[in-house]
Amino acid sequence: MERVWKWFAIRGRSVNSIAYSFHRITGIVLLIYLILHLGFLTSLRFGESLYTAFISTTVKPETLPLDSLLFLATFYHAFNGFRVVLNEFGLFYEVRRALIYLMTLLTLIFWIYSTYLMYTYVVR
Amino acid sequence: MxxxxxxxxxxxxxxxxxxxxxxxxxxxxxxxxxxxxxxxxxxxxxxxxxxxxxxxxxxxxxxxxxxxxxxxxxxxxxxxxxxxxxxxxxxxxxxxxxxxxxxMDDFFEKHRSVKPYLIRKNREEQEKPKKFYVQLPHELQRYLNYGYCIVCGLCSSSCPNFDSSWEYLGPQALSQAYRYIVDSRDEGFEERYEVLNSNSGVWRCHFASECSENCPKGVEPAQAIQMLRRMILSFSFKKKLSLFSEKIHRLSKQ
CATH class of the missing domain: 3.10.20.30 (Beta-grasp domain)
Structure with a gap:
């Protein structure tokens, strides 16, 4: 357990390690989401009413911030993953730090735009 | 003060x-x-x-x-x-x-496991070299930066991958493997291939690049590991391709 806590340690770490820690954390978040998602879909086998009951607890305006956070985790994991792939092919190694900032910026832009769209459609 | x-x-x-x-x-x-x-x-x-x-x-x-x-x-x-x-x-x-x-016994053992010395295919030549191996400046530049390693262990101690795998060879050993592999006098890539391509080898790195950030001599172990990956991928692909073509050749003869 002590080793898992080290993922959250920030002091003495460079921005590269922090990006690495966030990548792991967002990966776990996405895994949990995927399990829940598959669980919801599996509930269809036990009847429509059970599925509807599940969906009605999660798909509503009050849970929209959670959806927004899920998008944040997804965008971060995707963009940072792309950066890691580039670096692991030996590309852009010299500008690895700048690449982290660029990917984080892209994450924030995509996240803010997707949240804006989400709220726009729900309000409508 | x-x-x-x-x-x-x-x-x-x-x-x-x-x-x-x-x-x-x-x-x-x-x-x-x-x-x-x-x-x-x-x-x-x-x-x-x-x-x-x-x-x-x-x-x-x-x-x-x-x-x-x-x-x-x-x-x-x-x-x-x-x-x-x-x-x-x-x-x-x-x-x-x-x-x-x-x-640091384990650390030095890992260092030794990648054979951090020049290897020649001809064993006799390895033990009793008969001539100097001429090296051009651009050949020296390929490994010079990695040759500055003083084996202090800071890179391995800062690597977050050790938190989940003690078997990992670590950035120091891997960067030294790269240092010798790209040396124009060395012919030992195939000898080091097994250990580098093993479960504890280059594939354990998840590119946190903390090793390069903390190296006191400016060696770039993270870069060396990624370059080793490329070499291993290319070598494995060529090996598989030659095995496949051999198989086709054998089948066509039957």
């Missing part, structure tokens, strides 16, 4: 668990952490244990965790830390023998 050194101490004969001990030291503009530690041992507490040898960032003995960052004590100016309390701990990921002294 007075600075408090907060040192994590542990004596396996006396202590059940590590404890912090504080020492107040008078420091000047160019006082390094190692000098402050030597002063403490000579004037305040002779029982304080730490390793050092050259005092000029050449031997790699005085690696320790200074203010949560792995650094060489002989290279770290106290004024650069910008604090009047400096925390000093033994290097993480290694077993503590006493105070700031850690056991």
């Amino acid at each position: 007075e600075v408090t050194l907060k040192i994590l101490r542990f004596d396996p004969l006396k202590d059940k668990k590590p404890r912090f001990q504080e020492y107040v030291v008078e420091v000047y503009e160019y006082t390094r952490v190692l000098e402050a530690l030597i002063w403490v041992r000579e004037n305040l507490d002779p029982s304080l244990s730490f390793r050092y040898s050259c005092r000029m960032a050449q031997c790699g003995s005085c690696g320790m965790l200074i203010d949560e960052v792995p650094r060489l004590a002989c290279k770290t100016l106290i004024k650069d830390l910008g604090r009047d309390e400096v925390t000093i701990k033994p290097l993480p990921k290694y077993r503590v023998i006493k105070d700031l002294v850690v056991e």
Whole structure:
């Protein structure tokens, strides 16, 4: 357990390690989401009413911030993953730090735009 | 200026668990952490244990965790830390023998496992070379930066992958493998291939690149590992392709 806590340690770490820690954390978040998602879909086998009951607890305006956070985790994991792939092919190694900032910026832009769209459609 | 050194101490004969001990030291503009530690041992507490040898960032003995960052004590100016309390701990990921002294047997064993020396295919030539191996400046440049490694262990102690896998060879051993593989005088890639391509080899790296950030000599182990991956992928692909073409050739003869 002590080793898992080290993922959250920030002091003495460079921005590269922090990006690495966030990548792991967002990966776990996405895994949990995927399990829940598959669980919801599996509930269809036990009847429509059970599925509807599940969906009605999660798909509503009050849970929209959670959806927004899920998008944040997804965008971060995707963009940072792309950066890691580039670096692991030996590309852009010299500008690895700048690449982290660029990917984080892209994450924030995509996240803010997707949240804006989400709220726009729900309000409508 | 007075600075408090907060040192994590542990004596396996006396202590059940590590404890912090504080020492107040008078420091000047160019006082390094190692000098402050030597002063403490000579004037305040002779029982304080730490390793050092050259005092000029050449031997790699005085690696320790200074203010949560792995650094060489002989290279770290106290004024650069910008604090009047400096925390000093033994290097993480290694077993503590006493105070700031850690056991590095496993680290050196991993270093040895990648055969960090020039290998020639001709064994006789390896043992009794008959000529000089001429090397051009651009051939030297390919590995020069990796040759600056002083085997201090800071890169491996800062690598987060060791938190989940002790078997991992680590950035130091892998960067040294790369240093010899790209040396124009070396012919040992195939000999090192198995260990580099194993479960504890290059594929364990997840590119946190903390090793490159903390290297006191500017070696880039993270880059070396990624270049090794490329080489291994290319070699494995060629190997599989030749096996496949051999198989096709055999089948066509039947």
